[in-house]
Amino acid sequence: MATRSWWSSSATRPSTVTSATCRSTTSGQMSGISPRLEGRFLWVAMATAACTDPGSKCVFVHGGYKSLPNKNNNKYGLVDDLYRYEVPTRTWTILKESLYPRYLHSSVLLGGTLLIFGGNTHNDTSLSNGAKCFSTDFLAYDIACDEWKVLPKPNLHRDVNRFGHTAVTSNGSMYVFGGFSSVLLNDVLVYRPPNCEAFVDEKRCVAAGPGVRCVWVHSRCVSWAPGPFNGTMDAPFCPLKPAPIDERCYRFSDCASCTSNTNGCQWCDDKKCISAGSNCSVPVKNFTRCTLRNEQICAKLVNCKSCSLNRNCQWDAQQQECHALPAQLCGEGWSHVGEVCLRINSSRESYDNAQHYCKNLDGSIASLTKAKQVDFVLEELQKYQLQEKKLSPWVGLRKINVSYWAWENTAPFANTSLQWLAGEPSDSGFCAYLELSDSTGLKANACTATTDGLICEKPVVSPNQNARSCRKPCSLRTSCANCTSQTMECMWCASTKRCVDSNAYVISFPYGQCLEWQTGECVAQNCSGLRTCSKCLEQPECGWCGDPSNTGRGQCMEGSYRGPMRSPAKLNQAQGQQGNALTHSQDMVLEPALCPKDKGYEWAFIQCPACQCNGHSTCVNGSVCEQCRNLTTGTQCDTCMPGYHGDPTNGGKCQACKCNGHANVCQVMTGKCYCTTKGIKGDQCQLCDSENRYLGNPPEGNLLLQPTDRLPVHV
Template sequence: MFASGDETDNASLFNVCNGLRSTRFRFAVRPNGLGIHFGELRREHETEFVMAWRRFASVNSAKVIGHTANVVMDNAKRNEKMVVIFGYSTEYGVLNAVQEFNFGTRQWRLVKTRGYPVTGSYGHSSSWDPLSRKIYVVGGYLSAEPAGHQLTNTLYSYDPASRTWRLLNPAPLALSQHSATFLSGGLMMVFGGRGAASHQCYLAEVLSYDVACDKWGYLPILRKPFQTDLARFGHSAVTSRGLLYIYGGFDGQMKADILKFTPGRCENVTTLGECLNSRLGVKCVWTTEQTCSTITDMPGDPTASAHGGNYLGEDHTVITPHELSIPTPTARSPYQPCNSLRCPGSAVVGLTTGYPNIRESSGPLNPSHEQLCSELQDCHSCTQTSYKCTWCGDKCTLGFCEGSNKANEANDHCEGKSTIKCSKWSNCKSCLAQEHCVWDQYGCQDIADGFKKETQACPAACSEHSTCTECTLEECMWCESKKRCVESIAEQLIFPYGECPIWTTDTSRCPRQNQEWCKVHLTCSNCTSDPACGWCDDSSGTGMGACLSGGYSLKTAANRGRCSNKRWSFTHCKICQCNGHSRCIEDTDTCEQCDHMTQGVHCEACAPGFYGNALNGGHCRPCDCATDGAGCHPLTGQCFCATKGVIGEQCDQCDTDNSFLNGTSTCYYDLQVNAPFVFNSSEGDEGQYERFSQINFVSTPMTDDLPMTFTITSTNNVKVNLTFKSVRVGKEFKIESFYVYLFDVSHPVDLEVSFMQHLQL
């Protein structure tokens, strides 16, 4: 458990340290290359040190933020290397790449990995386990859809020796910007972070992951006095001499405290059941001497050391070493073979053990493997997990396939290469870098079989735009307070602590050149919702006014003299808000009568037949449409054409590209004989059905010696007018064309119209 006060031998403790005495440091930066060098710390005077940094060349390395880094031993070359996992690139978006930096050769390498086809993330954690000699990656933000992101609870293991990924049991919480550390081999501790739900902004949970058992659990936590102090995200975590230290973080304000976690001692646990179910912050095992001990070695594992990697923010990169020494393996294991690594919930020497009821959980700690297997959609994903899944031709299942005792249990038996689905790539450049993907208006798509990939050009990256208009036209996010354009998917990474209070993705909200930002707000409610702005009412009693930069007491120097305190609103608006087009009924917020061709509860829109922006005294103008017009868009004035096939901003053209012909006063669809016209109502850009109420057809018979059959089928009642045009040939009249007019068409509707002529036998 976590507690304060005197330390005991069998309890886990959290202590808080504040008021640390600062020591003076002097730093020397040498601009010769790119990278980090862990230089010597040399004492010059009693209270003054010199710490030297060197930059290494960054050839072949990707520029990333939100990544993690771990230092591991490269056994083949007998030197250390830094493994950089995932991260976000302003050029390529969220990456699933693994990079290695060799400290011996000082060279970068983008490595090719095998195993489970992982999805990249940022804001995750990664931590090296010296016992299993793998890196464990948990949580973070995934790219979900184009311009979207999703918090995940996914857990992967990565073997840096074989460069192989594996999918493990997911964490009970989706989280990011947390920390993950191994106080001792075999048990990972995950602390704090940012959750998915609105009430999980700052997590105080301490999770544990048992590597050998592939099981998650909660460590007990004392509710007082630490509940307020513990919750945080964006902190750093390091281990030293078997203790865990948490520094800083954010819980609505920046923190500068240090938390120290002292794990319990396995040696003080006396029974087998308690030993295997212990939650002390370290992995306990039962020995052949019938004692409980902290796991330190697995038979056959070599001596190892490790450095931990934590969440790295945009503006700083820190890799803090913490040594963990593992004894050289002995010929005879000290652990009892049958029971030492038994997992909670399994039978042990006639004793059934299970997880103690530590705390309530909204969901299962360890979901059903049957459910987890069923969610995997391809062979490579199915066969690279810890769930014991098998691939049965077209689906993933737990155990054997139906009617067979054989299945693909290994990745080597899967057909084709392991590839990530194109839909996982949210960025044009990262999409086109994949051989099997193309980019279109819907995002990254798989290339259909038989099609050849063509050269495509990607739009400029969001980070390359320098104005609000350029930024929002490319579906990026503009931060006005920082004058910066970013991908929406990276918002939580680049502005994790609310550094961007003023932002937009809407071009119409961009200020004009040299225009003050607050001026884009045309109503009091929108203005006061912006923390940098306030509303200056014009005292007309109609709700008109101006949005100005300022605070609660209008202290902004530029606004002194522009508005009196009596007319200033920063958090609340005056009761009457009719946009300058009406006054309100006395002592109410109800507009008396909307004038100036406006309508709406607050006279905020133009009346039918008019267009414009009615907000804050704006003008409404009459629609300028031809006779085929059926009103216009209330904001842009673009006409809605009443007859299908009539197009143009003023409904004065025929859609010749789609077989509509120019007539004397309208447009006709050229209906070929024996080729029915079929139409289904569809929703337009605004979620409304096409507005036409009439459609005209013209059809010319193939021959004049065969009868014509006219057929119309409609799911709604429509009115029909059928006429024809004839010419005189000798003493007879010959029908040259048939004209069909359908009107009073209502939507949604399915229509089929045809003229048929068939040869008679």
């Protein structure tokens, strides 16, 4: 059979998994790697799809949710990375990315092809970009040629979107089991790729892909299987790769990743990643020659705890970033100039490439706004001239609109220490560089053009700057109050009673386990703290037990549509049991005795009882409060009458306003008086308005209040 096809059938029990495994068609043995192992190598990568190939002795890891080394607002996110781990040499290689970020997907190896199915592609928060939670994407990675292809989605009669499933191979077919698609799934999908043996001529055999790799051997078409890589993955049937270009290498910001990918990159002595064909004075093309730099190590540590464990790093609590502790204030290759560190590089670059270079050094293109900085730069450029090296470096000055120029640090340009040369800036240029020849000054040039040199700057970091002890991790905070005490750092999930890092909520609750969360002000955390049926039923874990009076009084408690529930820990405590393993369980058990129906109590979980008079009236016609008593008013007897205050909900009491005779009404909930006598203030009208020169003793009422420039008159 030379066609690909999908089949589906049902299994017995729903299932989800957190990491996919695969089975090799070569050995028939089940194999895989755990999320913990992936995370140690890949900087907190979670929910990846990993697959082991015994033939090549390699592990392939794709996608997942991991910490991001980029300096942006998101510390974590979905990735489309693909890595190969060579077991014999214990080395990692960065392969071509898929362009389809996802997590909780599956992967298998079939005939030299890595097949990726499904997954969660949703990485949005408050603003949706249209990514789908449940995917049917079907991707194929050609191991030999380092190429990705998108295969046709399953053309079955029903929706098969899913994530959290597992996939294995058997007898040349791919089996997908279970998963999650708003509900737990228990079906089995089967994918049968084309059979190489069905092709009878060489031309059709070698063109059998995508999704399968066939080779013509001894007048037969057979499935290709990778052998040990031994540092290379070339195959004669692969199309020629395009020549390496710098743009494919700029995204790698350290030597190890620059020299361990398939893009043909090299690491230059001036700490940037460029293509292997570009000129470089001292190139590094093998990762074994890379020197580990503290800046690169520290930049990958995304929380205070991991940063503080490295003695060469320090945590900046204000910026929430990990920085290297420099041997000097600025570090090797930098010069300390005033409040900043400056670095001049002589390579010929465009403005955008100069930005990449400075960013890789944890800096930016220099904004020369201080005379001291300008003097230093001019002096250094004169030294280059003495060595017969002419530099005209980019500086951090850009054209914002038709006539407005500003520095990269957003400071407006002013002709103080630096000035434009005669006839500048030209209308065609939007970026500025520094010219040092017969006259010194700035010239405009197109940002895509190249010029000789660039200047970087970064702030001076002292060893003790912003070095503080680490806050308690989100995972160790046990209440909403201490979880949300640091704005937006942690979020509290009320339904699971768990505190998690705000950047990690996507991976913490992949199956919708968190029904609601707080990041700021905490609402009532226990059902028992909710005083009305309507508020009670707004919480998905709460139900309302109405008392026999049928006046709307009752109690809010944890439960489900079947009735009230209680955790085993509370149940055992109430029964005097200790030391039972159940006391640590989060599972709930049904407890009908908490709302006994035989004694007239009524359980409500979906809809409140019709009569809701808060215990202050009976109902006529089922839902109309007949006459509100106990100083209450309102359609549900839920507010106090004028002149009284309190919370009358669920049988609460109303009290008279205490205003010392100087007000008739007060704030209904707090009892704060609305004072009507001129010159009197205070929550209970007990103070004189001394700021406006009134004197007296309002509670005693024996003085007539008047401005203090007159004598008080006794009544």
